[in-house]
Amino acid sequence: MATESQIMLSGIMALANHVCRIEDKFQIPMLVKDGDIIIVGLFPVHFRVLAQNLSYHQKPKSLQCDGFDFRAFRWLQTMIFSLEEINKNTTLLPNTTLGYRIFDTCDNSYLALKGMVHFIGIKEELDYPGKCKHLISAAIGEAGSTQSVTISRIMTPFRLPLVSYFASCDCLSNKLEYPSFFRTVPSDTHQVMALVQLLLHHEWNWIGIVASDDVYGQNGLSMLTEQLKSTGVCIAFSFTIPQVYSKEKITSLVKEIQKSTAKVLIAFTTEGELPQFLKEIVRQNVTNKQWIASDTWVTATFFSKEEFLPALFGTTGFAFRRSHIPGLKEFLLGLRPSKGALFANMLWEELFKCRLNFSDNPIVGTTALTSPVCNGSEHLQAKNSIYADTTQLRASYNVYKAVYAVAHAIHNLLCPEKNQLITTCKQGLHFEPWQLLHQLKTVTFRNQFGEEVHFDENGNSAPIYDIMNWRKDNTGAIEFVQVGSFSASAPLGKQLIINRNIMWTGGDIQVPRSVCSERCQPGTRKVVQERDPVCCFDCLPCADGEFSNETGSSVCNKCPSDHWSGHGFTKCIPRQLEYFSLEDSMGIVLTVIALIGVVCTTAVLVIFFHWKHTPVVKGNNAELSFLLLGSLALCFLCSLTFIGQPSAWSCMVRSTAFAISFVLCISCILAKTTVVVAAFKVTTPGSDVMKWFGPLQQKALVFLCTFTQVVICVTWLIISPPFPSQDTSYHNTKILSHCNVGSALAFYLTLGYIGFLCGVCFLLAFLARRLPDAYNEAKYITFGMIIFFAVWMAFIPTYLSSPEKYTVAVEIFAIQFSSFGLLICIFTYKCYVLLLRPESKHTKYYKEQKVLQKTNTLYG
Structure with missing residues (x-):
């Protein structure tokens, strides 16, 4: 179905093929002034239209407006002021007068369209027959974007320029739809x-x-x-x-x-x-x-x-x-009502709340019929009115620029020579609308206020x-x-x-807060709930090991591995480095035990050295006993290397010292056990087997066993040595410093080798457990190995289940306990005999000559 604007447009197009005449009177209140060139002005002097009851039985009456707008009437007066100023200008459009047709749109699209259809339809015959030209050349308006869209669409087919002083809708920047639209306001x-x-x-x-x-x-x-x-x-x-x-x-x-x-x-x-x-x-x-x-109502x-x-x-x-527009205020205040001055009379009656005695105001609703009568002699200066307020000339200034932009475009069209000496335009006054439209696209001038006025490619201003x-x-x-x-x-x-x-x-001078949710404080992060706007969120504390030091953060940052989130999760603090040290009570106890073990071992060594010529000492192979005691002392001392902060050297020393010390200790016991088994198990007369178990061979066995472990350890240190490592998963706020074994193969190889020697030693001692009662060395070794095995077998599950740094304490305890086990089982009874039974230490336990002969022969 065709719209009303399309019907009007088709009527106008049809009118172009007939004699120029007005088909009907639109009865539009307007201000008229003739001139060589006519410009239309559209202003919402009233800001609403009174609703009608349409019966559809007769032609409806013209729409009636209500709500006189003083500010819009000032805009209208500014256009008149601008045109009069241009007409007085001798350099801009000399000898050419600009006239106007200005009407009230009542801020209504229908009335705006009705008015423009009226003016577009009026044509004047030229001097030669059959030719007409439009009465108007351009239009200034409208204030509303909706009205400007409507008017621009009706003017586009005729290429009539429309320059708005207030319509800011971005849709009007579309030059494909509105090629004839310009504006002196931003989009x-x-x-x-x-x-x-x-x-x-x-x-x-x-x-x-x-x-x-x-x-x-x-x-x-x-x-x-x-x-x-x-x-x-x-x-x-x-x-x-x-x-x-x-x-x-x-x-x-x-x-x-x-x-x-x-x-x-x-x-x-x-x-x-x-x-x-x-x-x-x-x-x-x-x-x-x-x-x-x-921008439409801020002022x-x-x-x-x-x-x-x-x-x-x-x-x-x-x-x-x-x-500021010089002279405008005086022009506004110079307005006087008179018979026929429709808008001036409306202003007067609204401003002074009276009814002029000569009023012919047809507009309903502006003043009541019971208002007092006035004669127009009142002074506008006496009223502090919006109409005369020139302190906020914004839309009025845009009207001023729009009128001057049209005037300069016409001047460029009619006076192209740009010669300051000429006083008249050489061209005739007739031009086509599209020519003016083209000039408006390129017009550029600097007004008297120093502002450069021009339109961009979309017809917009700065x-x-x-x-x-x-x-x-x-x-x-x-x-x-x-x-x-x-x-x-x-x-x-x-x-x-x-x-x-x-x-x-x-x-209030404090900036108001307008947020759905207050910004999350440091230490928290925002979490948007599903289906909620992103501005509405909850604030959740950062997780352990994360921090947020900014307000309104949406994520919590991870702390470095050696740091942890401090109180409030606003920053990361260094984790406490934890290791088994002397500051722990357990560390002190184990250190004291280790020192006691060294002291006891040294005491046994002194006792044995003092009675080294006795059968008890000789019967136990004095040299191996001294070496065994020394290795036990080393075992006690190597346990101290596990106490303190791990370093590259301490990690290598503790692993290798422990491995070599224990192998040396077990090697000595293995040599002693081997000799005992050989002495009492080889009974063949005249056999020369015993020559392979002499002192030199015993030392070689100890050296060979120990050297094998040394080779393993050196290879371990060369290929992949133990190194200090830090375990960040140990505790939230702490880092466990421990020694990483480096090569797991080498580590298990050293332990396996120790276990192998212990197993051989235990087996031999077990075979020799039923030796003569006067010689119980094999039994002591067997008991020592049983304790050794028991300690290390219990060590494994205890080590794996011990909390954090106390795994080191378990390892130290195992070293010390197994060392004490060997020391006590092998040397306690001998020390008892040497110290408390001096009368028996020469003969009682070695009365059998065979035992003495065999052991003395073997041990020299």
Whole structure:
């Protein structure tokens, strides 16, 4: 089904093939001034249209407007002021006058479209027959993006330029759809960019968005939502204000705002959509929200009234650049009402709350019929009105630039020589709309305020904004204070500048917090729950061995292997290095035991040396006994190497010293056992077997057995020696320092060799256990080996089950206990005889001559 705009457009196109005439009267209130070139102006002098009850039985009456907008009327007057200023200029369009047709759109797309269709349809005949030209050459307007979209679509087929002073919707940058559209304001793309940077600057990540239900609001909401996706800012709620007022709907929306935890509220709306909504905001006492205003209403003085102050005090937002226009205030104040001056009369009646005695105002709802009568002699200076306020000329300044941009484009078209000496344009005044459109694309000029005016490839102006803040002046009235600026063309990081303190909602100078969840403190990390926005999260403590020293961290960092997370998990502290040392009570005890063992061994050695010529000592092979005692002393001493912090040298010494000392000890016992077995088991008369078990052979056996272990140990140290290692899995806050065996094969080979010698020794001693009663050496050795085996067999499970560093204590204990076992079993009874039974130490236990002869022969 064809839209209304398409029907109108087809009618206009058909009109071009007939005689130029007006088919109907549109009855549009307008301001008219003739000139050589006519420019149309579209302004929302009223900000709403009264609803009609359409019966469809008769032609509907013209729409009636309500809500006189003083600020928009100032914009209208600024266009007239600009045109008059240009007409007086002798260098810009000399001898050429610019006229205008200005009408009120009432902030309504239908009326805006109706007006433009009316003017596009009016054509004038040229001097030669059959040719017509459009009455208008360009249009200035409209304020609303929705209206600008509608008007631009109707003007595009005719290539008529439209220059807006307020429409900022990014959709209008599409030159494929709107090739004839220009604007003296930045695109909303840059405003959205500025809003996002403002949110990030103040660390707001939980916001609400309210948008108007039109092209401007919906497009702004869409862009803002899209850009916020990659910034970590979440939208708590977003909705559009219905264009058709519904108390139930508005009340429901305000209640949603009130219960939301979001403290910052962005209002991406047009000025006309807000009044009823804000009244409900005030009625429900929603005064704890920080309002961020879009450029359409951030300097709208209409909302600075006392009734809106509780909710809007502290409002902040981005406004178009401001400038002072010399002479404008005097021009505005020079306005006077008169019969036929429709808009001036409306202003007068609204401002002075009266009804002019000559008023022909057809607009319903501006003033009541019971208002007092005035005659127009009142003074505008006496009223502190929005209309005459020229301190915040932003949209007015954009109107001023738009008019001058069109004028310069026409001048470039009609006066191409650019010669300062000429005073008239040589070309005729007739030109096609597409020619002016082309000139607007390339027009560049510097106005009297030093600003360079031009349009980019999308018809947009320089993306520069002022940051405005609503605060009270000395009289208690709201004033708009500039607190910073935003320039999209500045280097990244320098685009947003805030150079003054901002007064926030409620008069607070402290930046309000608007977050779904407070930032996680150091020592914790944020965890987003499934289906929740990324801004809503829980804060969980870091795990053991992790830390977080930043606020708002999403991950906890791993501590280095030699560190652990300290109290509060905010930093890593060095782990305590733990090893078996003398600081432990167990270490002291084992050290004392080792020293006792050395002392006892030394004492036995002294006793044996003192009675070395006795049969008891000789019968036990004095040299092997001395060597055995020395090796036992070494065993006790090597256990001390296991105490203290492991180092490269201590690890190598403790492993090899233990292996060699024990092999030396077992070798001596093996030699003694072998001789005893040979002496008492070889009974063949005249046998020369015993010559292989003499003193030299015994020493060779000890040397050979010990040398084999030495070779194994040296090979171990060369190929893969033991080295100090640290076990970080031992304890959270501690590192266990221990010795790594290096080559496991070498380690097990040394232990296996010790076990092999012990097994052979035990076997031989067991075979010789039934020797004559006068000679019990084999029994003592057997008992010593049994104890040795018992200790080391018990050592294995105990070692594996001992906690942490006490595995070293178990190993030391095993060394010491097995050493004491050998010392006690082999030497205790002999020392007893030597010390306490001196009368028996020569004959009693060796009375049998055979025993004495054999042992003396073997041991020399």
